[in-house]
Amino acid sequence: MGTRDRKEREKQALKKLILNTAYKIFMEKGYEETSIRNIAGRIEYSPAMIYLYFHDKNEILFHLQEKVFENFNEKINEYSFMKDSFSKLKKLAHSYVEFAASNPSQYELLFYNNPYEKTLSEVTPPREKVLSLLREHIESTIARNQFSRMPLNEAVSLVWSFLHGISSLSMKYQMSYVPEDEYAFHLEALINRFFNSFKGGY
Amino acid sequence: MGTRDRKEREKQALKKLILNTAYKIFMEKGYEETSIRNIAGRIEYSPAMIYLYFHDKNEILFHLQEKVFENFNEKINEYSFMKDSFSKLKKLAHSYVEFAASNPSQYELLFYNNPYEKTLSEVTPPREKVLSLLREHIESTIARNQFSRMPLNEAVSLVWSFLHGISSLSMKYQMSYVPEDEYAFHLEALINRFFNSFKGGY
DNA sequence: CTATTTTTATAAACACTGTTTAAATAATAA
DNA sequence: TTATTATTTAAACAGTGTTTATAAAAATAG
Numbered sequence: 001m002g003t004r005d006r007k008e009r010e011k012q013a014l015k016k017l018i019l020n021t022a023y024k025i026f027m028e029k030g031y032e033e034t035s036i037r038n039i040a041g042r043i044e045y046s047p048a049m050i051y052l053y054f055h056d057k058n059e060i061l062f063h064l065q066e067k068v069f070e071n072f073n074e075k076i077n078e079y080s081f082m083k084d085s086f087s088k089l090k091k092l093a094h095s096y097v098e099f100a101a102s103n104p105s106q107y108e109l110l111f112y113n114n115p116y117e118k119t120l121s122e123v124t125p126p127r128e129k130v131l132s133l134l135r136e137h138i139e140s141t142i143a144r145n146q147f148s149r150m151p152l153n154e155a156v157s158l159v160w161s162f163l164h165g166i167s168s169l170s171m172k173y174q175m176s177y178v179p180e181d182e183y184a185f186h187l188e189a190l191i192n193r194f195f196n197s198f199k200g201g202y
Numbered sequence: 203m204g205t206r207d208r209k210e211r212e213k214q215a216l217k218k219l220i221l222n223t224a225y226k227i228f229m230e231k232g233y234e235e236t237s238i239r240n241i242a243g244r245i246e247y248s249p250a251m252i253y254l255y256f257h258d259k260n261e262i263l264f265h266l267q268e269k270v271f272e273n274f275n276e277k278i279n280e281y282s283f284m285k286d287s288f289s290k291l292k293k294l295a296h297s298y299v300e301f302a303a304s305n306p307s308q309y310e311l312l313f314y315n316n317p318y319e320k321t322l323s324e325v326t327p328p329r330e331k332v333l334s335l336l337r338e339h340i341e342s343t344i345a346r347n348q349f350s351r352m353p354l355n356e357a358v359s360l361v362w363s364f365l366h367g368i369s370s371l372s373m374k375y376q377m378s379y380v381p382e383d384e385y386a387f388h389l390e391a392l393i394n395r396f397f398n399s400f401k402g403g404y
Numbered sequence: 405c406t407a408t409t410t411t412t413a414t415a416a417a418c419a420c421t422g423t424t425t426a427a428a429t430a431a432t433a434a
Numbered sequence: 435t436t437a438t439t440a441t442t443t444a445a446a447c448a449g450t451g452t453t454t455a456t457a458a459a460a461a462t463a464g
Contacts, residue, residue, distance in 0.1 A: 007440090036422065046443045048424080057422065112314075114374065127376065150395065157368070157377055157392050165367020166359070172316065174329065175359055190359050193352065197399045209411090209461095238451065248414045250453080259451065 015053045017043055019063050026064055030105045031113075034064075058115040062123075065115070068106045069126035075099045076133070086146035089137045090195045093163055097187055100167030107171055111164065134160055148198045155198075162194055217255045219245055221265050228266055232307045233315075236266075260317040264325075267315070270308045271328035277301045278335070288348035291339045292397045295365055299389055302369030309373055313366065336362055350400045357400075364396055 021043050025034045036057060040047040054060050076099065079091035100107040110126055138155045141147040147155060169175050170187065178186045223245050227236045238259060242249040256262050278301065281293035302309040312328055340357045343349040349357060371377050372389065380388045 035420085037420085047422085048443060049441090051423070052441080111376075131379075148395075148399070153379060154388070154391055154395065157371075157380070157388065158395060160377075161367035161371055161392065162364050163367065164371060165363035165365070168370055169359075169363055169366060174313075175362075177333075177355060178359070186356070186359065189356055190363065193350075193356065193360060197350070237449085239449085249451090250414060250416095251412085253452070254412075 011053075018050060018053055019060070019067075022060050023064060023067050026105075026109070031061075031064075031109055061109075061113060061115045065110055065113070065126050068109050069129065071103070071106060072099055072110060072126070072130070073133075076130075084146075085137070085141040085144050086195070086199065089141050089147075089159075090191065092134075092137055093159070093191050093195065094188065096163050097167050097170065097191060101170040101183075101187065104171040107167060131156070131160065134163075146200065148200070158198070166190060213255075220252060220255055221262070221269075224262050225266060225269050228307075228311070233263075233266075233311055263311075263315060263317045267312055267317070267328050270311050271331065273305070273308060274301055274312060274328070274332070275335075278332075286348075287339070287343040287346050288397070288401065291343050291349075291361075292393065294336075294339055295361070295393050295397065296390065298365050299369050299372065299393060303372040303389065306373040309369060333358070333362065336365075348402065350402070360400070368392060 018039060022034055022039050025038055025042065036047045036050055039060075040050055050060075076092050076095045078095050079088055082088040082091060110130075114125075135152065135156050138147065138159060139152055142149065142152065142155060150158075166187065170183075175183075175186070220241060224236055224241050227240055227244065238252055239249045241262075242252055252262075278294050278297045280297050281290055284290040284293060312332075316327075337354065337358050340349065340361060341354055344351065344354065344357060352360075368389065372385075377385075377388070
């Protein structure tokens with residue numbers, strides 16, 4: 001009889017409901033305001049209920065990061081159709097920074113939290129996925145002699161540091177010396193200058 | 203009569219005691235563990251007491267940042283005696299990153315918190331002080347034709363983004379693809395590569 | 405030196421947080 | 435319908451920042 005199956009389906013449905021609600025609240029009010037009681041209240045269950053579906057809040061954070069990563073990944077793959085490696089890498093950089101600047105709380109959730117050390121250490125965190133995407137792009141750019149020749153790891157760290165730095169500063173509008181209406185232009189100029197500086201051969 | 207004076211002195215002494223205790227706890231266990239009750243407990247006063255000396259926890263954070271900034275400032279001025287602008291800027295960068303890597307919770311306190319929007323907006327935050335120091339160094343390096351010619355603001359953003367990025371990633375050991383014993387060397391190589399790329403004239 | 409006023413300190417409470425436990429309710433099987 | 439099992443929650447624990455009303459201490463005035 002399908003009783004067991006139905007129960008399993010219902011369980012999964014409730015789990016999804018919890019996650020979707022958590023995601024909604026996060027998108028509305030940020031991670032700080034996404035409390036267990038908050039989620040429970042909106043789906044009209046008790047807070048204790050949630051602990052029957054998730055080990056702790058960290059596990060919810062983990063799934064939230066996965067969802068947010070989908071948005072991020074979509075954004076930075078916007079120009080994946082392009083052929084020229086160097087231009088494609090530059091476009092990726094633009095998209096990366098643009099995402100962080102216009103979705104600060106999403107970027108923060110993705111890179112300022114580490115729910116992995118404690119739980120679910122088998123899974124590759126979104127951070128790692130971003131990293132390997134970046135790595136691939138840089139590798140093929142170097143292979144085509146369109147990026148300064150250097151150990152791959154160094155190039156990855158160099159580019160990622162810059163992108164993460166510019167994103168972090170933009171997120172909280174810490175470059176307050178740049179007028180707001182020139183901000184987008186400023187970011188663009190920075191990215192271009194950075195990559196053009198590491199362009200080309202030997 | 204000096205009663206009023208003595209009272210004022212005692213008040214200031216207690217205020218300092220609170221701040222020093224907060225600083226100690228922060229250095230021992232990080233900002234998370236530095237709670238009002240925690241501070242109050244150690245100086246053997248009630249938590250409510252602290253609110254007679256500080257408006258809220260943010261005001262304590264503000265003073266903590268000032269103290270931490272002193273450490274940071276000392277570190278990044280380590281090589282201020284040097285004469286060659288470019289080398290000095292590079293040394294500053296090394297010191298900057300080294301501080302962040304070896305004092306993650308201090309760097310975090312300095313750049314990941316903003317107690318200014320709400321309170322004490324007259325004072326220049328440590329962040330701004332770091333920024334102007336960086337600006338000065340870059341300006342004179344450009345003036346001596348030792349840095350790629352570009353608008354000062356762009357150069358500042360470029361350098362600061364890179365330094366903040368590399369620091370943020372190092373802080374939480376997010377460049378996990380680099381073995382731990384090669385880490386210091388890796389950071390050094392990155393900084394050298396970055397600055398050498400923006401070295402010299404036109 | 406007492407009495408009054410002023411200052412100083414705190415206990416207790418409020419509104420939150422994540423999390424656990426034991427008890428109550430609802431669904432299923434006999 | 436009763437017994438068993440699965441589901442759900444109320445209540446509590448140990449924290450957090452912060453406020454308020456009250457008590458204790460100290461300074462001042464008579």
